[in-house]
Amino acid sequence: MKSKLYTEDHEAFREMVREFIAREVTPHQERWEQERLMDRQLWTAAGKQGLLGIAVPAEFGGGGESDFRYRAVVMEELADVGAASVSLSLSLQDDIALPYLLDLATGEQKRRWLPGVCSGEIVTAIAMTEPGAGSDLQGIRATAVKDGDDYLVSGAKTFITNGIHSDLVIVLARTDPAAGAKGMSLFVIERGMPGFTRGRKLNKVGLHAQDTAELFFDEVRVPAANLLGTPGRGFVHLMERLPRERMAIAVVAQAAAEAALRWTLAYCAERTAFGKPIADLQSTRFTLAELATETEVTRAYLDRVIGDFNDGTLSAVDAAKAKWWATELQNRVVNRCVQLHGGYGYMLEYPIARAFVDARIQTIYGGTTEIMKEIIGRDLTSNG
Structure with a gap:
């Protein structure tokens, strides 16, 4: 049954997505599955094609289109060639991490991060799950201790999608251990910050080409300018x-x-x-x-x-x-x-x-x- 959800504009977009997949995805799928990692260049290719940051305003380099149907088209076309690993990685960027930046980032933060997210030069991840806290996020133990104008973030996260390729990781940590769910905040930790390291690229049952990893934070000094949203409202x-x-x-x-x-x-x-x-x-x-x-x-x-x-x-x-x-x-x-x-x-x-x-x-x-x-x-x- 053909869905009545889409317009001619969506179908024209679909043709472009199909051409991109035939050129940039299908020829490499087997190798990515065997190597257990997609090429980093896929991100910049997707950005050049306009497949990243679809909902980001044009002033920040995005497509300026909040209609989710365009993202659905991308998902359907990747599914049609069995590229689930690619679909998850792109979805993590556009459907999971990006809304935090669009909704919560300050003007300065948006200017700093969004253009790279849209071009594919910045790969995003979001780090919530910990070895002892999955569905129950109120059980997280990662902490962020105020130190002058900065925060020192410590803890471990696991099952992090895009964990190997990520340049920018949104991390949930406790800023007030006594406040329960009201004592958590979000921080943006960037590649290269001292104390931020990556552990194993996890060996999963499926989604072999998609990088899932452990992340470790050992008193990572995060400037207040990288606090995302309202302190204490991370949860x-x-x-x-x-x-x-x-x-x-x-x-x-x-x-x-x-x-x-x-x-x-x-x-x-x-x-x-x-x-x-x-x-x-x-x-x-x-x-x-x-x-x-x-x-x-x-x-x-x-x-x-x-x-x-x-x-x-x-x-x-x-x-x-x-x-x-x-x-x-x-x-x-x-x-x-x-x-x-x-x-x-x-x-x-x-x-x-x-x-x-x-x-x-x-x-x-x-x-x-x-x-x-x-x-x-x-x-x-x-x-x-």
Whole structure:
């Protein structure tokens, strides 16, 4: 089912994105997967093509376009070629880190950082998760101690997307340990600051080409000019921006599910068993019917969610619904598509096999399925 979400302008943009992917992504995917790292040059190529900083005002070098549908187009086209690692890295920049800079940065900070983010000369990351604090961010232990006009940031972060390539890392740290969630602040730590080091490039089950790392901060002297947002409101700043992050993950999941179904339909039409295409087997047709129905119904909901986001009315609860449902759908669809591929579905030369291992993390990061259901359940049963 073709989505009614897009206009002619979006489809023209899609053609440009396809050309970029064919030129800058597809020829390198296998090597990136084997090397466990994408080329740094991909960022500057994406920036030159206008695929980074789409929502950044033109005065800072961006596209000046807040319509999320353009980002959704990029996600769909990357999913179509099985480039989940690239999609995650670009999404981290534009959908997760960038909103913090757009919403919270001062004029001086925007002039200092945004042009590089848009050109791809600056790769961003956001460091929340710690070895002992994942979904429960109130358990973080990283600290930022005031020292004159500066802060000394110490602690360890893990599972950090873009952790190896990142030039600018938004770090959540405790500025007042006695104040609980009200005692956290956000700091921008830049490559080369003394005391900021990177640990292992983590060896993940999937998303092999995407760099995920441990980060360490040993009394990193961070000037007050790198404090992001309001002191003591770091946790609130995070909560305010999670709906967009979760919506983005849901859109990636939907795009991946649709791509998996397209690949499988083509495979079932070509592959024969018992003297005829396996698409002619009733069990296959029933499975395909179920997957098509589930993906199309989910697409309708996500189209609405994207519209709500563009209108400024997307709620945290609706974003949570989209996130858990679409990511669980992605895993369910991909798993069943692997089954329809038979033994070939387990071979990495087929995109469905890579999609299988890449999909598993989707129900975990950005808030687990269980956390999403807790958000929704609390809303349903609250007395307010």
